[in-house]
Amino acid sequence: MSTYEIVPIAPEKLDAMRAKGEDEFGNPWKPYPAGGWEPLRCCLNESVPGEAVALICYTPWTEPSPWMEAGPVFVHAERCAGYLTRDRYPENMGRGKCMFNTFDADGNRAYEHITFVSPGDAYEDTLAELLGRPEVAFVHVRSVEAGCLAFEAHPAR
Template identity: 55%
Template sequence: MEIRYTAIPAERLEAMRSAGHDELGNKWQLRVAEGWEPLRCCLRKADVDEDIALICYTPWESPSPWMEAGPVFVHHDACDGYAEIDRYPAVFLNNKAILNPFDHSGARAYDHITFLEPEDDHEQAVGDVLGQPDVAYLHARSGTAGCFHFLVRQA
């Protein structure tokens, strides 16, 4: 099975930067990274003193009863994004995570929600969840804070 890992789409981020606020109206504001912040635009950890922004983000592009929005860090200015779309992002491999799956109608596939510990095989778990016939895609989320990490689907 070929799997794709997708960061926040560059087009959505650019629209927010141009508007001066995120999609929920929070000001697009410069922050200086301390070096621990996981960036959802390029799926890596921020470097110390890098220009970043903290925004509220939802992976949903249209209204949905499943819509979840929360804080995520991104680069303040455009970056190159995440190029290794066929690889589980290394910065998230050894974290607590939640694989939050959705079925083909867009409803949460409750039977396949998976909680991962740092020592678990995250890539295997993703393959197991996406291998279920009723799962269309999933959102990988922080197992500690619950915030969105990235979108995962079959290629």
């Protein structure tokens, strides 16, 4: 049994952006045909060439925080099935050089626990071990090369 929960962008948040025609920062929701390489943060998979995707600015923070980071992410232009196997580390996302950006229960960055992983490392075990530390409340998995947020991870409830 897994000890963590993988958290993609909430489908309700994306629905609200689609309905409004813009992301939470006022960028227009502009669907276009995928090239087939885009990492999609709604379902944590790569796009299929030609399907409609959108590039938006997204922040996982829901309340004001000095640690807040917002950045570009790709999502499906229309609602998709989402990421259903939340107890499993994604097969096609967060597999390159990644930063496991650690935060404490107050939402402050837990600097001394930040961990970098590369292909060949045990991503699942490293994430589980980090989230097992009492000082770590949640983790943001980020691509080192692109800087983009891949997904959040929380201890399993």
